[in-house]
Amino acid sequence: MKIAEILHEQVVRTQLPGNTKTDIINAMIDMAATQERVLDKEKMREAIFEREKIMSTGVGSGFAIPHGKTDAVSDIVAAFAITAQPIDYQSLDDQPVRIVFLLVGRDNMVGPHIKLLSRISRLMNREEFRKRLLEAQSPAEVLEIFRQEEEMHFEV
Amino acid sequence: MVGIDFLLLIGALLILASIAIAKASDNLGVPTLVLFIAVGMLAGSEGPGGIFFDDAGMAQSIGIVALIFILFAGGLDTRWTSVRPVLWQALSLSTLGVFVTALSVGLFVHYVLEFSLLSGLLLGAIISSTDAAAVFSVLRSKNVSLRGKLKPLLELESGSNDPMAVFLTVGTIQLITSPESTLGEIILLFVVQMGLGVGIGLALGKGMVLLINRMKFSYEGMYPVFSLAAACFIYALTAVIGGSGFMAVYVGGLVVGNSEIVQKKSLFRFFDGLAWLGQIGMFLTLGLLVYPSNIAHVVGGGLLVSAFLMFVARPFSVFFATLLTDLQWREKTLVSWVGLRGAVPIILATFPKLARVPDADVIFNLVFFIVLTSALFQGWSLPAAARLLKVDAPMVRRRRYPLEFEPTEGVDAELQEFIVPYNSSAIGRPIVELGMPPNSLIVLISRNERMMVPSGGTILEPGDTILALVSRENLAEVRAILAEQKEKAAEQ
Numbered sequence: 001m002k003i004a005e006i007l008h009e010q011v012v013r014t015q016l017p018g019n020t021k022t023d024i025i026n027a028m029i030d031m032a033a034t035q036e037r038v039l040d041k042e043k044m045r046e047a048i049f050e051r052e053k054i055m056s057t058g059v060g061s062g063f064a065i066p067h068g069k070t071d072a073v074s075d076i077v078a079a080f081a082i083t084a085q086p087i088d089y090q091s092l093d094d095q096p097v098r099i100v101f102l103l104v105g106r107d108n109m110v111g112p113h114i115k116l117l118s119r120i121s122r123l124m125n126r127e128e129f130r131k132r133l134l135e136a137q138s139p140a141e142v143l144e145i146f147r148q149e150e151e152m153h154f155e156v
Numbered sequence: 157m158v159g160i161d162f163l164l165l166i167g168a169l170l171i172l173a174s175i176a177i178a179k180a181s182d183n184l185g186v187p188t189l190v191l192f193i194a195v196g197m198l199a200g201s202e203g204p205g206g207i208f209f210d211d212a213g214m215a216q217s218i219g220i221v222a223l224i225f226i227l228f229a230g231g232l233d234t235r236w237t238s239v240r241p242v243l244w245q246a247l248s249l250s251t252l253g254v255f256v257t258a259l260s261v262g263l264f265v266h267y268v269l270e271f272s273l274l275s276g277l278l279l280g281a282i283i284s285s286t287d288a289a290a291v292f293s294v295l296r297s298k299n300v301s302l303r304g305k306l307k308p309l310l311e312l313e314s315g316s317n318d319p320m321a322v323f324l325t326v327g328t329i330q331l332i333t334s335p336e337s338t339l340g341e342i343i344l345l346f347v348v349q350m351g352l353g354v355g356i357g358l359a360l361g362k363g364m365v366l367l368i369n370r371m372k373f374s375y376e377g378m379y380p381v382f383s384l385a386a387a388c389f390i391y392a393l394t395a396v397i398g399g400s401g402f403m404a405v406y407v408g409g410l411v412v413g414n415s416e417i418v419q420k421k422s423l424f425r426f427f428d429g430l431a432w433l434g435q436i437g438m439f440l441t442l443g444l445l446v447y448p449s450n451i452a453h454v455v456g457g458g459l460l461v462s463a464f465l466m467f468v469a470r471p472f473s474v475f476f477a478t479l480l481t482d483l484q485w486r487e488k489t490l491v492s493w494v495g496l497r498g499a500v501p502i503i504l505a506t507f508p509k510l511a512r513v514p515d516a517d518v519i520f521n522l523v524f525f526i527v528l529t530s531a532l533f534q535g536w537s538l539p540a541a542a543r544l545l546k547v548d549a550p551m552v553r554r555r556r557y558p559l560e561f562e563p564t565e566g567v568d569a570e571l572q573e574f575i576v577p578y579n580s581s582a583i584g585r586p587i588v589e590l591g592m593p594p595n596s597l598i599v600l601i602s603r604n605e606r607m608m609v610p611s612g613g614t615i616l617e618p619g620d621t622i623l624a625l626v627s628r629e630n631l632a633e634v635r636a637i638l639a640e641q642k643e644k645a646a647e648q
Contacts, residue, residue, distance in 0.1 A: 037416040039369065055635045060578035074369065074416040092577040092639045109421065111607070114573045114621045118602040121575045122619030 001112060003120060004147040006078040010034060012139035016081040021089045021097075024081065025049070025066050028102045032079040043072035044104055058091025063099045063124045067117060069107040076112065077104040080142060082134060099124065099133055123149055166207065170199055174436050187290040187535040189439050189498055190528060196443015209444040212509040218441045219503035222434030223318070224405050226499075228387040229431035230315045231409020232424055235308075242309040245481045249309075249491070250285075250317035253477035258284040258324050260469040261461065268464075269457050275515045278328045282505050282523050283465065285321035286314045287498020290531055291538065294496075298539040303549040306487055310494055318500045319403035323349055325504045329511050352399025357407025360390045364408065365415040379419040380426040383412075387427075435499070442502045442524075450521050458525035466530060470495035486545045493541045496534050497527040569595065569627040574638055576620045581640045588612030590637050593630040599623050 011031050018024040025048060033041040047068035051057070058064040079102040086096035101120050105113030123129060129149050136142045174195045178188045199205030209215075239246065262280030265271045271279065291310060295301060302310070327342045364386045373379060390408040395401035409427075417423070451458075471492035478488055505523040508516040542548035576583060582590050587598055587610055600623040601608045601616070608614070616622070626634050 039418070054572065054631065055574060055639065057575065059575050060641075063578075065575060071418065074418050075420065093579050093641055106418075110571070110573070110623065114600070114602045114623055115605065115607070117573065117575055118619060118621035119605070121578075121621060122604070125578050125619045 001076070001116060002150055003078075003116070003123070004143060004150055006076050006116070007080055007143060007146065009139040009143065011079040012142050013079075013081045014136055014138060014142065015084045016100075017084050018087070019085075021064075021087055024083055024087055024100055025052075025102070028066070028079045028081055028100060031081075032077050032102060032104070035077065037075045038073055038077055040072035044068070044070055044077070046070075047072065048102070048104065056090045056092055058089035058093075058095075058097050059121060059124075060091060060093040060095065061125070061127070061130065062086075062091075062095055062097055063101075063130065064089050064091065064097045065101045065103065065117065065120060065124075067103040067105075067113075069105050069110070069113060071107050073104050073106060075106065076109075076116065078102060082136065082142070099130060123153065170195060170440050171433075171436055173199075174440060187294055187496065187498075187531045189287075189290055189435065190531050190535075192436050192439035193443040193446075193528070196440040197446060197448055198443075199440075200444045200446070200448075202448050207444060209441075212445065212506045215441045215445045216503060216506040216510060219438050219499065219506065222438035223402060223500065223503065224388060224391045225427065225430040225434035227315065227318065227402055227406040228390075228409040229427040230311075231406045231411075232413035232427055234311060234315060234410055234413060236410065236414040238308040239312045242305050242312060245305075245478060245483065246309050246312035246316065248477045248481070249313045249474065251320055253313075253473045254284045254317050254320040254324070256473035256476050257465070257469050258321075260472060261465055264464050264469070265461060268460060271515065274328065274332050275513075275519065278325065278332065278508060278513065278515075279461075279519050279522060281321060281324035281328050282507075282519065283497055283501045283526055284324060285317040285497075285500045286494065287496055287500065290496040290498045290535060291494050294535045294538050295542075300539045300542055301549045302490070302542060303547045304487070305483075306490060306547060310491065313491075315406055316403075319350065319353060319400045319406070321500060321504060322402055323400060325507055329508060329513060332513050333511055348398060349400040350403060352394055352397065353401070353403025354407055356394045356399055357390060357404035358411060360386070360393070360404070361408035361411025362415075364390075364412055365417055368412075368417050368419070376419065376422070380423060383423055383426070384430070438499050438503070442499070445506075446521070446524050450517070451525050454518065454521045454525055458522050458529065461522060462526045462529040462533075465526065466493075466495060466534060486547055490542060490545050490547050493534060493538065495530065496538075497530045501527050569625045571599065571623055572626050572631075573621055573623050574634075576616050576618065576622060577638060577641070578618045579641050580616075580618075580638055581642045582638050583616050583618055583642075586613045586615055592637065593633045596624060596626045596630045596634055599625055 013031060016024065016027055018027055026045070029041065029045050029048065032038060033044070038044055047070035048066050051068045052066060057066050081100045083098050083100065086098055089097035091097055101124070103113070103116060103120065105116070129145075132145050133142060136145060174192045177191050177195060181191060197203055199207050201208045258277065258280035260280070261283065262273070262277035264276075265279050266273045266276035269276075291314070301307065323346055327345060330337055331342070364383070368379065368382065371382070373382070387405055387408065391401040391405040394404035471489070474492040475488055478491070483491075501523050505520040508519055539548070592598070598610050601610050601614065602621045602623070603617060603619070624634065
């Protein structure tokens with residue numbers, strides 16, 4: 001599955017305001033929950049923060065990927081944000097975070113879920129790609145950058 | 157009366173044989189329907205199987221039930237976003253196109269084979285709908301796909317033209333059995349049938365989505381059962397109040413398949429299985445029902461009608477129905493060649509038998525022969541035709557089903573996914589050296605679109621996501637192993 005297919009303009013934000021990790025994750029849950037496929041927003045929130053407790057999803061290099069699996073969604077739910085300011089995310093490399101990808105999958109769909117996680121994390125490991133995202137001015141631009149990058153790196 | 161044990165044994169053997177033969181001939185490029193029918197014929201009273209079966213009513217009932225499954229599954233599987241751009245072209249093909257096909261075949265049969273006009277039209281109506289499943293099974297076995305709008309167009313056409321063929325058949329039978337009916341009545345019947353079919357399909361499809369999402373069954377197994385009953389309900393309710401049940405169940409499937417619903421994947425899989433069962437069951441039954449020696453009598457006429465259908469009626473109706481569209485001639489030519497006839501005509505051919513229409517037996521045998529020849533001949537030549545017309549495209553990988561897992565009660569360990577941190581010190585070292593605690597295990601690694609089962613020597617890479625079986629007490633330890641950072645930060 002392509003990342004460009006699970007994101008659309010309503011769930012992408014550049015310059016997302018917020019001071020803490022919790023602020024940011026909550027703001028992204030609000031963005032994502034406008035979709036019909038989120039059946040139970042609070043339950044989804046619980047799953048994401050529950051997962052965050054197991055190990056911080058700030059995987060390094062200024063990028064974090066809060067995620068969870070729950071039956072509170074009917075299909076894959078995603079949101080993407082560039083934060084307005086660097087956030088202390090308790091990342092594993094102690095660096096502040098500015099790029100956040102939220103991904104929630106159904107709890108009986110482990111396969112696609114971890115495939116997507118790994119695709120996102122692999123893409124985000126490219127410094128040049130992160131730079132381009134940080135410079136994006138609009139959601140549409142973010143989506144275009146994702147599309148180009150995926151076309152370049154994956155056979156789809 | 158034969159006991160149920162014995163019936164089950166026969167039924168199971170026939171289905172197993174069909175599956176085995178379909179599997180064995182995967183690469184032959186013969187539509188599987190031909191093979192299933194062949195199994196039925198071999199098992200039948202004139203083949204070595206010697207099973208006597210001539211109950212057209214029972215065959216029709218099986219056919220209708222099977223068709224409900226097939227149409228609903230077909231609706232589920234149709235992506236609205238991909239068929240939306242070809243909606244009008246497909247609808248033109250499945251209404252106007254079907255009508256023109258039926259009419260021209262009817263006239264041909266009347267003038268050349270000297271059927272009465274109504275019998276000719278009846279035959280035309282019966283064989284007027286196409287079968288996309290047959291088409292795509294051939295293309296898939298040859299690893300060929302079709303370019304651009306062709307695939308959604310053909311899928312939507314063949315999904316939506318069955319109700320039209322059913323209507324034309326029923327309408328013509330009505331003209332034969334009660335000659336006082338007027339054309340006005342028939343047109344009214346058409347409007348009522350299609351209107352009710354689309355309306356009820358839309359409404360009940362929406363209702364089904366709401367219910368599935370609200371129900372919160374405690375047992376997952378209930379979802380498919382509920383959907384099965386709902387699909388049958390959509391068909392039956394519409395049919396009972398005088399609408400086109402087939403149209404309703406197809407539209408209902410379309411609505412459900414394009415909505416956000418819980419358990420979507422498992423429902424899709426369930427109906428996919430049912431549709432296959434429907435296909436096999438239906439073709440086996442039809443194979444049993446037919447008497448090859450009777451088919452032999454109609455070979456001459458059958459070949460004539462078949463050739464007329466393939467080379468004149470279908471191309472003419474396709475070009476006529478797409479006159480106002482922007483399809484290129486290559487595309488139109490391919491659509492003309494994809495006129496494979498499938499199960500629907502054979503099921504429809506049992507209608508006149510049951511209505512005791514004169515010529516019913518000849519019509520049944522002719523239809524059977526035409527379906528076989530079109531499936532064999534057009535099916536076989538289809539990949540070559542697509543290549544010749546330059547409208548073929550490489551096959552995209554089929555979507556694989558997700559891995560599923562259920563936490564087991566009483567076992568403390570849980571499957572937990574971890575994204576390997578970019579600068580983790582676990583990267584670049586064989587798994588066996590990581591010092592994972594005794595009760596935990598890295599079960600899967602997802603890397604580059606692939607899932608791999610690691611061995612002790614597998615080396616983790618940045619960007620990997622792992623699935624690990626970890627017990628609660630070991631969690632901290634596993635976390636520490638993955639979270640530990642290499643001395644110097646990367647990419648600085």
